[in-house]
Amino acid sequence: MQQLVAFDAGGTSTRAVIMDRTGACLGYGHAGSGNPVSSGIFAVQASLRTALQRAAQQHGQSGSGYSSAIIAMAGSSVQTFGKTFADGLSDLGLQGRVVIESDLLATFFSATYHDQGYALVAGTGAIAARIRAGQLDAVADGMGWLLGDAGSGFWIGHQVVRAVCAALDGRGPKTSLCVPLLAALGIDPDLPPLVQGRAAAAQQLIDAVYELVPVELSQFAPLAFDAVNGSADGVAQDILARAARALSTTLSAVLAPAVIGPLVFGGSILARGSALAAYVEEAAGGSAIRVADGVVGAAVLALRHAGTTIDAEMFARIRRTLADLRSA
Template sequence: MQAHLRLDPSTWWALTPASGARARWWAGVDGGGTRTRARLMDLEGRVLGEGEAGASALGQGAAQAWRHVLAAVEAAAQGVPGFLLAECALGLGLSGTGRAGPLADFVASCPNVAAAALTSDGLAAVLGAHGGQPGGFLIAGTGSVAEAIDAQGQRHQVGGWGWQLGDDGGGAWLGREALRHAHAALDGRVPTGPLATAVLAACGTARDSLLSWSLAAGQAELASLAPLVFEHAAQDATAAQLLTAAARALDDLASALPPVPLALGGSIAERLQDRLAPATRARLVAPQGDAMDGALWLAKHSTV
């Protein structure tokens, strides 16, 4: 039997709700800037239901975060006889825990539940992927980040610096590099191949229109160009080179983590898997569960 992993105290927060009731249910909650998902389980480990609500990123306000967390849990409990929030222990994996002010507001406004423990959404994903054992998670979707928990229960994070200056190898990064290539093609500095043609068709074939699109583009707009890089990689040398560069960026994230088993997440990481270095691929394992499973693990092991 595997030993119980003991998380470093700095990686999670035990909240102090007023209920004092004995827990009859566990709820694992995964929340971010778009939606909140909850999975409800009884003390025998049976999954009773799942629910969803709006965003619960802490930076959007503690009141909203708690409203959507509790709404998702209540939705998961639909049809569960006798369910009471006051008798439910919560494990919470939420985005925004790195900001001291929003974190303090959220912790201070914990409602009447049996118990509650909070960690980041990334660490919840690691716990879920590895069943509460040491391991890492390499995520590349719109952005990119790698997180791990080592054998001592300490958290390690690499990347995740945001699309403006970082998130190398993610979708917004790929889109930005493709857009820079289109700029060079329109200038005549490089040949206009299939990738540049596709980007110009999407963003503007004249200098003024391309410049306007580029200046207004945010993370989502840049990431919308990433599929073009994959689409044209077989016919366009620049597109192929960008995918290789993105894979090397993800290799760098992985190599900076402790040498633990590694799960992949996000559409970009999954599409780049075959381009990753042999050393990275040798560490890959299939995830055992998701961030809600990781939050449930936290509820079971950190709130009782």
Template structure:
């Protein structure tokens, strides 16, 4: 959808029907800021003098390492075209972008080279002729989005992935984690989603505590209702959910294979052994068929279960906060430093925001939350003019 304010051009790249932006012969100087992430690319048009927002648009994924160059170029062109009406493109004097998979600190960085190549091609396609191009990582741009566009401090991202970074003179000094789903991203949305599936599997195979996550995860992944724990014969009792299930006595339910839950076998409120085996048989193929990072979409289920006082879900979120706190601590923070944080887990009302704020408070650190890197990219573009 075209969200640009103004524009007198026609065709798919033209602006919306809102208040027009003056044509380039009369317009003040303009800048474009880009936040190119793993899921989508956002572009904003702003006044170079005051930084006021004039338009915005979105395109496809913008990871400079994982998106092939032709597609990356297309996604950048799409986002910028929607943000900048044709009539204003001649007035653009600078463009800055924060890219996942890139860094502004190393000119030989492969991601930076890819981002610069794709951005140059996208702007040429749209007849935006400025040579003032700034490429940074999405984290560096997010850091610059904090009030006052700070040059030095600490950045933390906790979304699908997780990474912490020390910023010096608006460039990465060093990084903690951000090592991807296989080796790291501890405390991220992926990490939380994976822990939810692990908890569900451990409940199903008899090694773990009962948790509402088993049902929630199974339902979210489209498992047949007949294999899910639920009302009636398969519902975990509230005592199980709180982590305080009774474990003995003839009143415990049968597992369906002739055995009964006893002191050495946890009870799951009637979820039979056969039912639990069927659950596992359906769950594993679904999970394995998807890219691992898709598990991040299960993180909200953990937050909801924690609000319902599920002990397993609460423990997962506590461990996630521990991981993020450890990442910040590894940056050797100094008392009073600001930590600029962004990502779905740390926005206003994010499930980790309050506990992480408390932990960082104890370290003498201040948490500044930003929505994304677009304001920072605009600030960096304005600084280059």
């Protein structure tokens, strides 16, 4: 029986799984970044290659002759890099067509074998999707740091830095976010004051942040969660409350009465137990299924593309055999 390959290519790591047509996973491997926008196309191809080699090693087979392959990656990448990408993978032993799929579908199908429902992912970015007949029927946000990603890790980190800037020059309320942010950037908060009418620490903060690529501001999102948990900081509470409302609005934009199905959460901002995630669930009127990555869903997509109908038994087999491989 011919084997299939599924890839889940994400910003920080890439995962590959080899399986048969019954949904039994035979080999699993992971490697570095799989986001062509942040890492470049050749780095991603190298990550796919390494992840597949490791999966083949675990499987104990040569790693060639797979009958079909799907690669799940960020939505915008699908359009921009799809063709070039597939062309660069001719050495991977993938017979037949390589299909690029949205990572939103992979997130959704990591939680369910039903072919309709909703996914909300909030990591560095934020995006919601409605899935119908196994396809993306509508998406909201996912427009990147400059135009959208409201409530995302970038958005929260950006608000943290702006709130500290406003606190430092008296435009905004004092906040306990100042100390950990200045510390994270190695700035002494007690520098001699006032250069051209501005506190020296504020000027150093400005200089340090403009050295970063904007999306790197997502690294400061955890400061907001820490400040809420540690000291009930009002400014941090307000930031997270606005993030929760924004994510809820993004999800609401894709809800449709005709589409009934599970709600799936992905991304670190919607992690289990956070008040933010609880707010979004309550506003949506139901509890969400959380997934840590999209590798199960990538496997589901590979089987669907091979013409297999996934039922509860097969979905359970994918999850069980993959979990065994990942803990091996």
